[in-house]
Amino acid sequence: MSVDSSHSSNVRHVSSEKLVNNILVEFDQMSAIQRINFKLEYFREIALDSNNKKNPKSNNKTPPPPENNNDKPSTTTKRRTGSVPCGKRTEFGYAKDFHEQYSIGKLLGHGQFGYTYVAIHKSNGDRVAVKRLDKSKV
Numbered sequence: 001m002s003v004d005s006s007h008s009s010n011v012r013h014v015s016s017e018k019l020v021n022n023i024l025v026e027f028d029q030m031s032a033i034q035r036i037n038f039k040l041e042y043f044r045e046i047a048l049d050s051n052n053k054k055n056p057k058s059n060n061k062t063p064p065p066p067e068n069n070n071d072k073p074s075t076t077t078k079r080r081t082g083s084v085p086c087g088k089r090t091e092f093g094y095a096k097d098f099h100e101q102y103s104i105g106k107l108l109g110h111g112q113f114g115y116t117y118v119a120i121h122k123s124n125g126d127r128v129a130v131k132r133l134d135k136s137k138v
């Protein structure tokens with residue numbers, strides 16, 4: 001499955017869109033088990049991040065960062081497993097111009113976080129499933 005983030009009204013920069021497109025092309029090539037692991041890891045990241053935002057000083061299970069190490073920002077939510085570092089810009093080598101390459105077709109269905117459409121590659125006719133995410137929900 002692929003994901004198209006451009007539906008969101010608060011797209012901040014092109015690199016972010018590129019990252020999402022690249023991640024989703026990778027996702028398209030994963031096996032069912034890999035997709036499940038990807039989703040689990042993704043939602044774990046969101047839960048961790050949202051917990052840290054809500055309770056920055058709370059007594060959660062994440063150990064506090066070492067004090068006064070150096071001037072670098074804290075990395076308490078460091079990724080532990082998985083191959084796609086959510087929130088970081090990663091170059092997968094795929095083109096970012098999704099809408100140049102694909103046209104969006106009919107709606108296939110929807111989940112909690114967005115709607116899934118058929119997308120057709122404009123030059124070779126390949127059909128893929130594209131998930132359009134509302135960024136306010138992730």
Ligand SMILES: Nc1ncnc2c1ncn2[C@@H]1O[C@H](COP(=O)(O)OP(=O)(O)OP(=O)(O)O)[C@@H](O)[C@H]1O
Pocket residue numbers: 001108109110111112113114115116129131
């Ligand atoms: N490759 C596909 N081919 C046909 N239909 C698909 C495809 N992928 C998804 N769909 C349809 O889109 C619906 C939503 O898919 P999606 O993967 O977003 O579900 P989900 O994982 O439950 O969503 P969420 O994670 O947002 O809760 C599916 O129930 C299915 O009907």
